[in-house]
Amino acid sequence: MKISTGVINCDVIPLVGRKQVFHGFVIDGGKVRNTGDYDAIMEDSDDIVNLQGLTVLPGFIDAHTHLLNMGLNMINVDLSSIESFEEAKYYMSKKLESGETCKGWIIGTDFDETKWKKGKYPTKKELDEISTESPVVIIRVCTHLAVCNSKALEMIGEGENIDPKTGIIKEEQLWRLGEIIGITRADKKDAIRRAIQKAREMGITCAHEIVDREGWEAYKELNEDGDLNFRIRCYLRYNDLGDLEPSVVSPYLSLRGIKVFVDGSLGGRTAALEEDYEDDPGNRGILLLSQDELEDIIETAESRGFQVMAHAIGDRALTVLLDAFEAAATRTKELRHRIEHAEVLSEVNIRRIRDLNLILSVQPNFAYKWSRPRGMNERRLGKERLKMCNPYWDAQRALVKMAFGSDTMPLGPLFGVFSAVNHPMLEQRISTYNALQCYITNSAYVGLDESNQGNLSNGMDADFIVLSENPLESDDIQNIEVVMTVINGEVLYDGRDEEA
Numbered sequence: 066m067k068i069s070t071g072v073i074n075c076d077v078i079p080l081v082g083r084k085q086v087f088h089g090f091v092i093d094g095g096k097v098r099n100t101g102d103y104d105a106i107m108e109d110s111d112d113i114v115n116l117q118g119l120t121v122l123p124g125f126i127d128a129h130t131h132l133l134n135m136g137l138n139m140i141n142v143d144l145s146s147i148e149s150f151e152e153a154k155y156y157m158s159k160k161l162e163s164g165e166t167c168k169g170w171i172i173g174t175d176f177d178e179t180k181w182k183k184g185k186y187p188t189k190k191e192l193d194e195i196s197t198e199s200p201v202v203i204i205r206v207c208t209h210l211a212v213c214n215s216k217a218l219e220m221i222g223e224g225e226n227i228d229p230k231t232g233i234i235k236e237e238q239l240w241r242l243g244e245i246i247g248i249t250r251a252d253k254k255d256a257i258r259r260a261i262q263k264a265r266e267m268g269i270t271c272a273h274e275i276v277d278r279e280g281w282e283a284y285k286e287l288n289e290d291g292d293l294n295f296r297i298r299c300y301l302r303y304n305d306l307g308d309l310e311p312s313v314v315s316p317y318l319s320l321r322g323i324k325v326f327v328d329g330s331l332g333g334r335t336a337a338l339e340e341d342y343e344d345d346p347g348n349r350g351i352l353l354l355s356q357d358e359l360e361d362i363i364e365t366a367e368s369r370g371f372q373v374m375a376h377a378i379g380d381r382a383l384t385v386l387l388d389a390f391e392a393a394a395t396r397t398k399e400l401r402h403r404i405e406h407a408e409v410l411s412e413v414n415i416r417r418i419r420d421l422n423l424i425l426s427v428q429p430n431f432a433y434k435w436s437r438p439r440g441m442n443e444r445r446l447g448k449e450r451l452k453m454c455n456p457y458w459d460a461q462r463a464l465v466k467m468a469f470g471s472d473t474m475p476l477g478p479l480f481g482v483f484s485a486v487n488h489p490m491l492e493q494r495i496s497t498y499n500a501l502q503c504y505i506t507n508s509a510y511v512g513l514d515e516s517n518q519g520n521l522s523n524g525m526d527a528d529f530i531v532l533s534e535n536p537l538e539s540d541d542i543q544n545i546e547v548v549m550t551v552i553n554g555e556v557l558y559d560g561r562d563e564e565a
């Protein structure tokens with residue numbers, strides 16, 4: 066599209082007022098103008114695009130992603146829909162034969178043993194059956210745990226969170242993998258390009274991306290190359306902070322905050338709980354940071370103007386984190402500190418989150434996948450505590466601000482909206498309109514982008530998507546097609562091209 070393009074004959078849901086809909090606008094200098102004013106649209110446009118009655122929404126803003134990792138994983142073996150280790154072994158052996166590996170490593174990603182018949186992690190011995198010469202690693206869907214074969218273990222070495230017997234490595238050992246494999250900056254830039262294209266195809270125009278220092282440099286280079294064309298708000302791992310400051314590098318790229326982990330995951334039984342795991346008596350998970358350590362981090366972040374993005378899943382982790390915010394934070398409203406996942410959430414903690422003005426950044430796809438009857442969360446927590454899992458309606462009713470994201474597990478905002486609307490616990494379902502607000506307007510707010518993005522009123526950035534169907538009227542939201550994705554007034558994905 067050129068400068069000053071009129072977009073007509075569409076149903077625009079601007080996410081401004083609940084009932085508000087208009088049917089056309091002008092894209093002018095990357096901004097939205099003349100909303101709903103047909104005479105002005107026809108007068109001011111050099112060019113007209115007729116959308117034939119399709120629906121327009123502001124672009125989705127995924128508030129929690131690992132796009133760089135996702136792009137790297139696109140050349141690995143996706144095990145997310147595998148139902149047994151035998152099946153995983155088959156695909157990984159085929160990968161080995163194909164020779165198209167990640168620098169000689171055979172890597173399987175997103176396995177979920179809770180869906181497997183045996184329900185157990187594979188062992189080092191089993192992975193040695195795939196190869197003893199090539200390194201083989203299989204990474205759990207939570208990305209907090211992986212199993213290695215003998216060769217991979219040999220290359221990783223010894224250390225904390227490495228079990229030489231079972232081949233299991235955990236937490237920080239997984240973050241080192243890229244370095245050990247020898248992935249270069251150029252590999253990373255390619256991976257980002259792949260992932261961003263996928264994100265645009267799914268209707269995402271902005272993502273809050275968690276990076277290490279090297280990832281941040283890769284994003285900066287892409288931006289300098291003029292090759293980003295997608296909005297990325299980076300959150301840097303706290304230990305990688307160095308002397309960096311929050312910065313807006315371009316309208317596409319900025320560094321917003323720091324990421325810290327308070328605990329692990331429910332899948333890996335490392336989320337910190339108040340009571341024992343239902344399926345692992347004696348285990349209450351791991352607290353990765355104490356309240357004192359968290360307070361120091363919050364103070365440092367605030368003194369340097371960074372937003373705090375804190376991963377906390379278990380109820381014990383959340384309580385410690387809230388205690389730390391209560392004791393140390395003084396700039397929460399302005400910097401918009403946020404809690405990621407918050408899956409096991411008590412009523413008391415919901416109220417504390419609201420009273421402390423913190424923002425919940427949650428992933429409805431997790432609720433849909435794991436909170437079903439007899440699903441993983443029920444096995445880990447039992448029936449009673451399952452009721453505390455992902456309580457979206459309770460949070461909304463308590464006026465807690467919630468932003469939605471996917472954690473790239475998998476990427477897909479329409480599936481996320483579908484998941485929140487069809488929450489496995491009926492009493493926690495929210496409306497489609499509210500789910501869209503969480504995935505767009507609230508995500509813009511938590512990313513400090515609300516004056517330019519998050520709705521389609523006059524003067525906002527022309528970041529929008531065209532959908533095959535109106536989600537407010539659809540009973541099949543997850544299968545709505547993204548027809549077009551426009552960022553900064555530029556068409557960056559056009560599904561109609563593919564059909565033609």
Ligand SMILES: [Zn+2]
Nearest residue numbers: 129131275472
């Ligand atoms: Zn994450």
